[in-house]
Structure formats: C-alpha cells, structure tokens
C-alpha cells in the first residue's frame with residue numbers, strides 16, 4: 001500500500017521559511033520532530049518514496065561546499081517526489097560579479113518553490129526571504145544558524161532518551177564559530193534541557209550565558225553528569241588565528257578519549273555533526289564506540305529534512321502575494 | 325552680490341548666547357547686524373516661525389573625490405550638504421590617492437569653489453599615504469589650507485608616530501583627529517562584539533579596540549600638549565575617558581554621529597548592510613552614555629561621518645559589505661527629532677554642536693552670526709514633517725540607515741558667504 005501523506009497546512013505550522021531555531025516556539029519545534037518521526041517510519045518501508053511534493057521544484061543553492069548536508073537535503077526532496085536542481089557557485093554566474101540577489105531572483109524566475117541555501121555569510125537566508133517569493137530553508141549560514149542540524153540532533157536525543165526536558169547536554173568545542181552550537185542552544189533550551197557550553201575561553205563567545213546556557217572551561221567537570229555530549233569540529237585555521245596554542249594541546253585538554261569516557265555516565269550519548277577530526281576533538285575509539293550515535297544522526301537528518309520540506313511546502317503564500 | 329534681510333526668525337547664535345526673535349541683515353557676504361530694523365533695499369527672506377542659526381558645519385565627511393567619483397564627488401557632496409542644511413563640511417583625506425600633499429589640498433578647495441555650494445574645508449592625512457609611518461608635510465599642507473590632520477579610517481597604530489604627529493601639528497595649533505581602533509583587537513570584526521554578535525554569528529569588534537586607542541591618544545595629547553580630537557566616539561568607556569581627560573585640562577575634544585546616538589546593535593538583526601559602519605553600532609547602554617556625554621558637554625560636536633558607498637558595493641551579504649553610511653541629508657532632522665525632540669539637548673545646545681563647536685575645533689572662521697562674520701546661515705523649520713527617502717537624496721549614494729523614518733524639522737534655506745545655495749522660497 002502506498003502511504004498517502006497529503007500536502008496541506010499542518011495545524012500549528014504557518015511558516016513559509018525555516019531560517020533558524022531562534023524564532024521557533026517549543027510547540028513548533030515539537031511539531032517538526034513529530035512530523036519527522038512519521039517520515040522516519042516511511043524510510044523503513046520497501047517503497048521509501050511518498051508523493052507529497054510531486055510537482056514542486058526545489059533548488060539546492062550551496063554557496064559554500066558541503067557534501068553531507070546537500071546530499072541529505074537532495075535525498076529528502078527526492079523521497080518526497082519533488083524535482084531538485086543543484087546550484088553550485090563554481091559553475092554559476094555568481095562568480096561573474098552578479099550579486100547574490102540577482103542570482104536568486106533568476107533562479108526563482110524559473111519557477112522554484114523552495115530554495116535550500118547554504119552560505120558562508122550569516123543572514124543570507126533572511127536576506128533571500130525578503131526578496132524571493134519561494135520558501136527559504138537555511139542549510140547553514142556562517143556561524144549563525146544551522147536549524148536542520150539542530151533539529152536532527154534534538155530528534156536523535158529525544159528518540160534515544162525519550163525526552164528533552166531536564167536532560168543535561170554539553171556542547172564541547174569551538175562555540176564561537178559554530179552555527180551548530182547556536183541552533184542546538186536555541187532548540188534545546190526552548191524544550192527545557194540544561195545546556196552547558198564548554199571550550200577554550202578564546203572560543204566561547206561573549207554573553208553566551210544570556211542565551212540561557214552555562215559556560216565551563218573544565219571538560220571533566222562539565223561532562224561528569226552529562227546525558228549528551230555534542231562535540232564540535234575544531235578547525236585547524238583557528239590555531240593560526242591564535243585561538244588555541246596547538247592541536248596537541250587542544251586534544252589533550254578538550255578532546256574526548258576512552259579514558260575520559262570512563263568518567264561519564266554509562267548511558268551518555270556522544271554526538272558530532274561531522275565531519276570528524278579523528279584524534280583531535282574525538283578519539284577513534286570513542287567515535288566508533290558504543291555510546292556514539294554519529295551515524296544515527298545522519299539517518300535522522302533525512303527524516304528531519306523531509307519534515308521541514310513538507311511543512312514549509314504546505315504553507316501557501318500570504319494573500320495578495322503574487323508569484324514572480 | 326545681493327543683500328538680504330532675514331526677517332522675523334528666532335535667531336540663535338551660541339557664540340554670544342543670543343537667542344531672540346529678530347532680523348538678520350546681510351551685506352557683501354557678511355553679517356551686517358542683528359536687530360529689529362527693516363531697512364529698504366534688501367531682499368527679504370521670511371523666517372517668521374523659523375529658527376535662524378549660523379550655517380551648520382559637518383566636521384566629518386567623506387567626499388570620495390579623487391578615486392571613487394561614482395559614489396560621491398566634492399560637487400555632489402557639497403550639494404547634498406546644503407540640501408541637508410550644512411553650509412560647511414570638513415572632508416576626510418582617505419581618498420584614492422589620499423590627500424597628503426599641498427596640491428591635493430588646493431584641488432579640494434578649487435573643486436568646492438567651482439560647484440559653489442557648501443564650503444569644503446580639507447582635513448589632510450597625518451602621515452604620508454595614510455600609512456602610519458612617516459609624517460606628511462604638515463607645514464605645507466597647512467599652507468595649502470588643511471584645517472586638521474587625520475588618517476581617518478585607520479588609527480595610527482605606532483604610538484611613536486602618533487606622538488610625533490601631535491608634536492608637529494601642535495606647532496601649527498592644528499587638531500589631530502583620531503579614528504580610534506586597534507586593528508589587532510578589531511580583527512575581522514564586522515559589528516560590535518557582544519550579545520548580538522554572539523546571536524548573529526558575526527565576528528565582533530570589541531569596545532576595547534576603540535577604548536584602548538582613546539586612552540592612548542589622550543595620554544599622548546597630555547604628554548605633547550597638543551590637540552587631539554576623537555572622531556565618532558561610540559562607547560560608554562570612551563566617553564568617560566574623554567570626560568576625565570577634559571577635567572584634567574587635557575586638550576581633547578570629541579564628536580558623535582547621529583547613528584551612534586540613535587541606533588544600537590539590535591538593528592543588525594535585519595542583517596541590513598546599511599547598519600554596518602566603523603565604529604559599529606554599540607549597545608543600548610552605550611547609546612545612553614553617548615547621550616549623557618552630549619548633554620553634559622563631554623561630546624563637543626555632532627558629525628555625520630558621511631561615508632558614501634555604491635549600491636553594487638553595499639547591497640551585498642552583510643559580511644562582504646564595506647563599512648560606512650551616509651548622513652549629510654539626515655543629520656539635522658535626526659538631531660531635531662531624536663535629540664532635541666526627546667530632551668537630550670536643548671535647541672541652543674544642538675545648534676552649538678553643529679556650528680560653534682566644530683568651528684572652534686577646526687579653527688575655522690565660521691559658526692557665528694556676530695556682526696562682520698561670513699554670512700553662512702541656516703534657516704530651520706522645526707515643524708516641517710518629512711519622511712526619509714534615500715531615492716530622493718542629492719548625494720550620489722543611498723546607504724542610509726534611517727530610510728523610511730518620519731522626522732520633524734529640517735533646513736529650509738542655506739546661505740553660504742551671503743549667497744542662497746539651497747531653498748529660498750521661505
């Protein structure tokens with residue numbers, strides 16, 4: 001039997017764009033997670049495709065290299081029966097001095113319903129949502145937000161722990177430059193988790209406490225009673241910018257290895273948005289160990305992205321809006 | 325040359341403390357007298373119900389000529405100035421090439437004279453090529469007409485060079501205008517470092533990048549006895565440093581811009597590059613501290629830091645956009661609405677910060693309506709309602725952070741050297 005999931009506005013969801021988790025309510029986040037759960041169930045069937053977005057055109061506009069997120073979105077779109085188009089800047093007019101807005105308008109003029117955008121500059125998804133009629137999904141904008149990563153992390157935690165409220169989640173690494181950290185912080189705190197960010201003082205941004213998190217520079221203290229440890233990738237170029245002294249020192253002081261795992265709760269989840277630096281922020285035995293849910297995150301990413309595409313596609317343009 | 329009788333306005337002349345309804349007689353390009361007489365033979369400018377002030381002076385503008393004439397020229401900037409009520413502007417030397425020799429200073433005066441709108445007073449580079457290494461020919465630049473010295477856009481990073489600039493400019497009693505920013509601290513920042521930069525994921529420029537330089541330059545001014553003017557002060561600590569230095573008698577003055585006095589970093593939630601400038605918009609607390617500094621006289625002048633950029637350059641990703649916003653055509657309405665209208669400044673104090681004070685800092689014979697003064701006059705209608713529409717600006721650029729604002733009060737007539745250069749229909 002073919003699963004029928006009709007495309008129509010879901011009660012409780014009226015957003016045409018997903019720009020970040022900051023602006024979402026706890027109920028909206030929960031709705032996405034619940035929708036993702038039903039799509040995850042679809043992926044276990046023999047026929048993994050549903051006709052929900054048949055006839056819709058989705059553009060992957062990735063103005064910053066990313067294989068994983070792009071592949072995940074493409075697959076999510078295909079499973080919803082949408083047509084997908086790839087737009088990568090190396091082969092586009094963006095490199096010929098055309099502004100981003102011009103390019104986006106041109107893409108839209110081809111009749112695009114949803115634009116999935118990854119960009120190195122914070123704020124680009126918002127900017128596009130102001131000039132385009134299409135739905136915009138933020139697939140990561142600089143160090144600002146990466147809402148679907150935050151959602152898939154939260155989905156994974158909820159799936160394995162059964163709840164979010166009251167859990168202690170440690171986000172460990174380069175917080176300053178991490179959109180993953182920001183989206184996780186917004187989502188987790190809205191759902192009632194206790195979040196601690198941990199990393200070198202040079203890589204924890206000012207006033208982060210005002211987002212409702214604790215700050216620690218002592219890994220062992222921070223992870224002692226953690227339910228979840230979400231490790232962030234450390235970029236080698238930060239060392240050149242003098243934000244930590246050496247990779248060796250970073251991994252010694254802030255990396256998670258088997259020895260450190262002995263001092264955590266037995267049921268702690270080890271998460272990582274990937275790609276991982278084995279032997280830097282995470283030792284290989286931990287990355288591949290029993291507590292690691294890194295591959296589950298990837299699987300869940302697909303369901304979460306299907307849910308997001310499905311939800312935004314169900315919301316019609318406001319009255320009076322004309323399609324370009 | 326015409327003679328004018330500016331009739332029946334509220335005449336405010338901060339130099340003498342004069343503030344009364346009277347007539348202003350203008351003859352031979354000079355103010356002849358203030359008084360109730362209405363002799364015949366003068367063209368009448370009806371200023372009844374309006375304010376008559378000395379011609380406003382914007383002591384911090386970027387006119388982009390030579391080098392970026394698509395963004396602004398001396399002529400277009402001078403025309404935008406008078407449209408905004410300014411009879412005079414002081415132009416910053418960070419053009420391409422920079423204004424660092426006598427001939428280039430003379431070029432600015434020549435271009436300004438050709439267009440015949442606002443006076444343009446040249447600020448010259450403090451160091452050759454604005455590189456912060458060798459003194460520019462300050463003596464010859466003074467001879468060419470330079471009124472002050474600045475490497476604006478940059479701080480002079482080397483404290484010894486700054487010290488020598490102060491010592492040397494001090495011989496000519498000229499102010500050194502300092503853009504206070506330690507580039508090692510501001511790094512690749514594009515906005516204020518703080519809660520908002522953390523939320524938005526944009527690299528921050530910490531307040532200390534400004535404050536350490538303000539502190540250093542005040543100490544160097546104290547050590548040399550020379551005059552330092554802190555450009556576009558933007559943080560609470562900077563204001564406090566200037567306040568204490570003034571109490572000690574150090575020769576320091578400062579200015580603030582309308583955008584730093586009215587807007588704060590929360591405006592950046594829109595990621596609109598028209599809120600990107602250096603120094604960046606700071607916190608609400610900083611804005612309050614700036615306003616207190618303006619009220620108590622710590623901040624001497626209000627200056628636009630008019631910084632034109634083409635829309636091709638500016639209308640891009642926030643991170644990629646250049647720093648700077650324009651202000652010649654919005655400064656007066658913003659000051660009247662947001663500062664005078666909200667009791668941060670009295671009208672008299674606002675006029676002083678736009679006339680007498682910048683004239684004194686720059687040492688230029690302007691900023692007063694006393695008998696015999698050059699007849700630069702700005703007539704202001706305090707009640708006129710306007711809406712800021714950048715598409716109608718005289719300036720060649722549109723990068724304005726106040727687009728769409730409804731404001732109350734603007735200039736209706738501007739005279740420069742006894743000639744009407746803007747308005748004139750009353």
Ligand SMILES: [Zn+2]
Pocket residue numbers: 476477478503555556602603
């Ligand atoms: Zn400056």
